[in-house]
Amino acid sequence: MLSLRPTEQVKARVAVAVMAGKGAAVASRLLGRGGGTALPGLVAERVDGTIVRDLGRQLGRGSVLVTGTNGKTTTSRILARALQEARIASLHNREGSNLMRGIASELIARAGPFGRIPAAAETLGLFETDEATLPAAAASLAPRAIAFTNLFRDQLDRYGEVDTVAALWRDALALTPKDATLVLNADDPSVAELADGWAGPIHWFGLDDPAFATEQVGAVDARWCRTCGGSFAYSRRYFAHAGWWRCTGCGRARAETETTATDIRLELERATFRVSGVGEVTMPLTGLYNVSNALAAVALAKILELPAAAVVAGLAGVRPAFGRQELVELEGRRLRLMLCKNPAGANQVFRLLAAIDPGPGLNVAVLLNDRFADGRDVSWIWDVDYEIVKDRLAACWASGDRVEDMALRLRYAGWPSPEAVKGPAALLDAVLAATHAGNDVFLVPTYTALLDLRAELARRGAVREFWKND
Amino acid sequence: MSAAQRVGYTGAMAADPATRSIRVAHLYPDVMNVYGDRGNVIALRYRCEARGIGFELAEVNVGDPFDPAAFDLVLIGGGQDREQRRIAGDLVAKGPDIRAAIDRGMAALAVCGGFQLFASRYVDHDGGVIPGIGVFDAETRHPGPLADRCIGDVVLMTGLGEVVGFENHGGRTYLGPRQAPFGTVRRGFGNNGEDGGEGAIYRNAYGTYLHGSVLPKNPALADALILAALRHRYGREIELAPLADDAEQAAHQAAAHVAERRSRAAGSPHIAGNH
Numbered sequence: 045m046l047s048l049r050p051t052e053q054v055k056a057r058v059a060v061a062v063m064a065g066k067g068a069a070v071a072s073r074l075l076g077r078g079g080g081t082a083l084p085g086l087v088a089e090r091v092d093g094t095i096v097r098d099l100g101r102q103l104g105r106g107s108v109l110v111t112g113t114n115g116k117t118t119t120s121r122i123l124a125r126a127l128q129e130a131r132i133a134s135l136h137n138r139e140g141s142n143l144m145r146g147i148a149s150e151l152i153a154r155a156g157p158f159g160r161i162p163a164a165a166e167t168l169g170l171f172e173t174d175e176a177t178l179p180a181a182a183a184s185l186a187p188r189a190i191a192f193t194n195l196f197r198d199q200l201d202r203y204g205e206v207d208t209v210a211a212l213w214r215d216a217l218a219l220t221p222k223d224a225t226l227v228l229n230a231d232d233p234s235v236a237e238l239a240d241g242w243a244g245p246i247h248w249f250g251l252d253d254p255a256f257a258t259e260q261v262g263a264v265d266a267r268w269c270r271t272c273g274g275s276f277a278y279s280r281r282y283f284a285h286a287g288w289w290r291c292t293g294c295g296r297a298r299a300e301t302e303t304t305a306t307d308i309r310l311e312l313e314r315a316t317f318r319v320s321g322v323g324e325v326t327m328p329l330t331g332l333y334n335v336s337n338a339l340a341a342v343a344l345a346k347i348l349e350l351p352a353a354a355v356v357a358g359l360a361g362v363r364p365a366f367g368r369q370e371l372v373e374l375e376g377r378r379l380r381l382m383l384c385k386n387p388a389g390a391n392q393v394f395r396l397l398a399a400i401d402p403g404p405g406l407n408v409a410v411l412l413n414d415r416f417a418d419g420r421d422v423s424w425i426w427d428v429d430y431e432i433v434k435d436r437l438a439a440c441w442a443s444g445d446r447v448e449d450m451a452l453r454l455r456y457a458g459w460p461s462p463e464a465v466k467g468p469a470a471l472l473d474a475v476l477a478a479t480h481a482g483n484d485v486f487l488v489p490t491y492t493a494l495l496d497l498r499a500e501l502a503r504r505g506a507v508r509e510f511w512k513n514d
Numbered sequence: 515m516s517a518a519q520r521v522g523y524t525g526a527m528a529a530d531p532a533t534r535s536i537r538v539a540h541l542y543p544d545v546m547n548v549y550g551d552r553g554n555v556i557a558l559r560y561r562c563e564a565r566g567i568g569f570e571l572a573e574v575n576v577g578d579p580f581d582p583a584a585f586d587l588v589l590i591g592g593g594q595d596r597e598q599r600r601i602a603g604d605l606v607a608k609g610p611d612i613r614a615a616i617d618r619g620m621a622a623l624a625v626c627g628g629f630q631l632f633a634s635r636y637v638d639h640d641g642g643v644i645p646g647i648g649v650f651d652a653e654t655r656h657p658g659p660l661a662d663r664c665i666g667d668v669v670l671m672t673g674l675g676e677v678v679g680f681e682n683h684g685g686r687t688y689l690g691p692r693q694a695p696f697g698t699v700r701r702g703f704g705n706n707g708e709d710g711g712e713g714a715i716y717r718n719a720y721g722t723y724l725h726g727s728v729l730p731k732n733p734a735l736a737d738a739l740i741l742a743a744l745r746h747r748y749g750r751e752i753e754l755a756p757l758a759d760d761a762e763q764a765a766h767q768a769a770a771h772v773a774e775r776r777s778r779a780a781g782s783p784h785i786a787g788n789h
Binding site for chain 2: 449457
């Protein structure tokens with residue numbers, strides 16, 4: 045019988061877990077089940093319950109985590125690109141694969157067969173982290189910084205109430221090293237509350253452009269101060285509960301920001317703005333929410349001491365994440381994929397569609413699925429202001445597993461005769477029949493509807509399978 | 515409004531049906547709105563306007579006065595636990611007026627947390643009591659943070675036919691001996707997962723856990739509320755023009771099929787949530 049000292053036992057366990065995970069990745073690809081962004085981690089976690097800790101703590105530059113309801117993937121991608129520009133070796137989990145198994149999968153993919161990550165001493169871990177996974181990720185990875193983008197209602201059947209997520213985040217902070225830096229969105233009072241009781245460093249980011257103040261607030265998920273119970277008043281509201289807030293009870297207010305966006309200009313395919321400490325930047329993403337995401341990435345870049353030039357180049361060079369304002373050409377049509385997973389995200393996408401030049405009218409399809417990853421409860425579509433684009437439409441479609449619910453919602457929103465088309469193949473056929481080469485078509489899917497749509501677009505040769513993308 | 519005024523007004527309306535309208539109070543819309551409850555307002559407005567019936571909507575928030583004679587229909591949705599507690603005191607202050615108006619025939623729809631607050635009381639797992647306004651004789655008990663929430667698709671049989679929706683509640687509601695439920699559960703948990711009842715009904719007031727939102731996909735319930743509101747305002751039966759309802763019925767059928775498929779997949783009529 046083999047007798048090992050404790051550290052050797054750990055090494056052996058990690059090695060076996062890594063081998064098992066790598067085997068699962070190969071098997072998954074051979075079986076045509078996709079790239080295996082979760083399965084290897086799931087298998088390895090079975091063998092070694094602390095695989096993320098065992099591999100993650102090899103990283104000499106430490107780890108940073110990005111969490112929040114919306115913007116995790118975009119923030120992570122911008123930072124990854126800036127790290128690349130700064131020639132800092134990094135590893136990061138694949139978009140959307142942001143549970144512990146997804147983080148484990150990335151670490152396993154990078155590790156050698158004996159559980160060692162090559163050049164680990166020079167490598168930084170950058171992990172997009174699901175909101176509910178944050179306590180486990182923080183405990184395992186001992187991050188040097190955590191960025192919180194925002195907190196909105198999202199898939200209440202899965203996550204529970206917004207208050208439940210906020211409580212999970214406070215649990216996570218109790219498990220986070222005390223010298224870690226919190227990167228907090230000053231504009232979101234629910235995120236700002238995390239500063240209470242945090243003795244370590246805080247880096248605040250936020251928007252400062254009065255031109256984007258609005259009365260169209262949409263569903264608001266933070267109304268009262270956790271400290272005193274007073275209500276929030278706004279001198280400037282950007283969307284939902286995000287803006288320049290102040291508690292009318294205790295006077296607690298939006299913090300002064302260290303990383304700030306001013307002079308924001310939004311166009312269909314790009315946003316230009318000034319960032320404190322960096323200068324004027326342009327990125328090929330648009331929408332106020334993406335400017336906010338960019339600030340979270342810039343704040344992390346500052347903490348990691350990346351040169352300003354790398355940040356500018358990182359923003360300019362970022363490619364839209366899978367389905368986030370991604371442009372796909374199909375028979376001359378410019379399909380713009382605008383993933384929407386919750387009312388806050390959807391309201392911002394439709395606000396964008398309400399602001400751009402509609403030309404002869406917008407072509408818009410909304411795709412609603414109700415699988416586990418989408419949330420099985422479709423009630424949230426009634427919290428989205430589809431109404432604000434009803435007078436700018438040329439052609440419109442409802443689609444997805446719950447096409448009937450979506451069609452009804454769009455009809456009640458006053459959309460002109462939304463056509464109900466069930467599957468992605470039929471939807472693309474309907475879109476091609478109603479549009480011409482050169483037309484823009486906005487496709488607004490939930491997460492699994494996006495996967496289905498991408499699969500059909502791949503079948504037609506318009507995109508590659510997503511796990512083959514960088 | 516006095517009876518004499520009401521009669522005179524009704525006569526004027528009868529001469530010009532196009533100017534009929536209903537007056538709707540949405541209680542605490544910025545708080546009690548977690549599960550798409552706004553969809554109920556959208557559906558009522560759509561179905562009124564499609565028939566040329568005016569839809570006068572007033573939002574009633576904490577601290578606002580509530581004139582029970584000024585409305586034909588009140589709506590209240592569900593909120594987060596912490597937020598629900600915030601409005602409970604204000605609602606209790608308005609309670610006697612709301613109850614009296616419902617006794618005079620005002621229509622009401624109370625969903626999820628709103629249903630709990632329209633009942634007698636809510637008893638927290640640590641024994642704390644939040645008083646309700648007692649429209650329905652029912653008590654809600656929370657079994658504690660470790661108990662599963664009741665989450666999933668619901669199909670009911672009601673006096674208005676089949677009703678579909680989605681439920682997500684921690685509290686279990688138990689009706690008093692003479693309190694009628696809104697419906698009986700075909701799929702899902704209902705009030706408590708034990709007695710097969712869902713919601714409560716008293717005169718023209720409906721309490722239910724169903725969101726989804728409930729009214730768009732259940733036009734019979736939406737129309738029952740509109741009819742009751744018209745009857746309350748004009749003092750007599752008013753016929754509603756039928757609507758095509760093809761999209762509404764398609765969404766209803768789809769939700770019923772989803773509930774059926776998921777309950778078969780789960781191997782039981784109950785799909786337990788994890789929180």
